[in-house]
Amino acid sequence: MGLFLLIHQDTIMNTVLFDDVSWHQLKPLTFTRPIAKLRVGIDTIQEKWQDALDVPIEQISFYTQDYLSKKYPAQLQEDNLFVNASVFPNEALIAEIKSLKPQEYLIKDETIIAFRKQGKILEKGLFDLRGQKTLKTQNDFVKLNHVWDIFRLNEQAIKDDFKRLTKGKTSQSLHESNIVIGDPNDLFLEEGSSAYASTFNTMDGPIYIGKNAKVLEGGNFKGSLAICENAVTKMAAKIYKGTTLGPYAKVGGELSNVVIQGYSNKGHDGYLGNAVIGEWCNLGADTNCSNLKNNYGEIKVWSYPQNDFVKSGLQFCGLLMGDHSKSAINTMFNTGTIVGVAANIFGAGFPPKHIPSFSWGGYKDSPTYQLDKAFETAERVMKRREKVLSDEDKEILQYLFHESSVYRS
Numbered sequence: 001m002g003l004f005l006l007i008h009q010d011t012i013m014n015t016v017l018f019d020d021v022s023w024h025q026l027k028p029l030t031f032t033r034p035i036a037k038l039r040v041g042i043d044t045i046q047e048k049w050q051d052a053l054d055v056p057i058e059q060i061s062f063y064t065q066d067y068l069s070k071k072y073p074a075q076l077q078e079d080n081l082f083v084n085a086s087v088f089p090n091e092a093l094i095a096e097i098k099s100l101k102p103q104e105y106l107i108k109d110e111t112i113i114a115f116r117k118q119g120k121i122l123e124k125g126l127f128d129l130r131g132q133k134t135l136k137t138q139n140d141f142v143k144l145n146h147v148w149d150i151f152r153l154n155e156q157a158i159k160d161d162f163k164r165l166t167k168g169k170t171s172q173s174l175h176e177s178n179i180v181i182g183d184p185n186d187l188f189l190e191e192g193s194s195a196y197a198s199t200f201n202t203m204d205g206p207i208y209i210g211k212n213a214k215v216l217e218g219g220n221f222k223g224s225l226a227i228c229e230n231a232v233t234k235m236a237a238k239i240y241k242g243t244t245l246g247p248y249a250k251v252g253g254e255l256s257n258v259v260i261q262g263y264s265n266k267g268h269d270g271y272l273g274n275a276v277i278g279e280w281c282n283l284g285a286d287t288n289c290s291n292l293k294n295n296y297g298e299i300k301v302w303s304y305p306q307n308d309f310v311k312s313g314l315q316f317c318g319l320l321m322g323d324h325s326k327s328a329i330n331t332m333f334n335t336g337t338i339v340g341v342a343a344n345i346f347g348a349g350f351p352p353k354h355i356p357s358f359s360w361g362g363y364k365d366s367p368t369y370q371l372d373k374a375f376e377t378a379e380r381v382m383k384r385r386e387k388v389l390s391d392e393d394k395e396i397l398q399y400l401f402h403e404s405s406v407y408r409s
Helices: 045-053 091-098 154-166 371-383 391-403
Strands: 014-018 060-063 079-084 104-108 111-118 133-136 179-181 187-189 199-201 207-209 220-222 225-227 243-245 254-262 271-279 300-303 308-311
Touching: 014 045, 045 060, 045 079, 045 091, 091 111, 154 207, 154 225, 154 243, 154 254, 220 225, 371 391
Parallel strands: 014 060, 014 079, 104 133, 179 199, 187 207, 199 220, 207 225, 225 243, 243 254, 254 271
Antiparallel strands: 079 111, 104 111, 300 308
């Protein structure tokens, strides 16, 4: 792709991905990250926009909540392009964004899609349209509005990302011990990946196996499916379409339409469906997640903005879990369960459908998982992946610890 939004012949526009009001509806996943850092499909929203706009990584930053901005700061230049991080790029939208001039906003209905703004200082009226030229688009686009949209939109996102990420590239050869059902061209293996004695069905969508990912023997996989960089599927794993295993995830058992952001484990038998799991989570052996009510009715899900359970419009909705949370062996999650950040769930029976951050046990009147203990666990878990819990990470968790106390009480 060519250079985007040239100020001069050799200058690329500074790009800021901003959070709109959807950030609040995307909790608990956005408790610890801006919207742009969410993984939907094969890569993150940030990576989709970086590729679509042909912008170097150092010229993309974030406009997000104050407590996240130390780790994810907005880096401004004299001329800046602001893009709504909850909106997915498409060709028609990109063309309109490229044509924006300073002080012009691109909107559709009530959604601000993108705008150009000059200056290195962010004033409080960043989204104030008064005195600005407003351009209304008639083009359709995909947008994240609720946390369950992450799994709901994932199957199509994998298909779109697969075309983009594999275009012009040659797949690594598949070992002869495997079986492919469907078009073998819809199975792509990046360098260093391996798969043995498994079945890959591409009849309904493509299967992407990322760099250094490992598929152990006896697995059955149905596209659309993304097994990202350094992820591992355990022996005899059964994974259905609409599933993304983020970087360094380890999974076993049965999964269907699940998005694991990365660095999390579901290493044993048990069912997980129509679910979103954050980073640094662990689901104990035989953890099972209901995704369908016995009466086949609409599922209600806890909403942080509404401070109550709301109708999701979905018949299928499972577990939605924030970063650093864990479940013990034999845990049973009910339909549409929301788990906050750094919660530890254990005990008999179904836990509540809303489990606050830093819960120790997860049930009513459970004690608080103290912050120093949460730090210790996070440091041990991240060290296993050669990662470090940074000071910025600790400040975010400390903020969430105090912010979530109202739910624990």
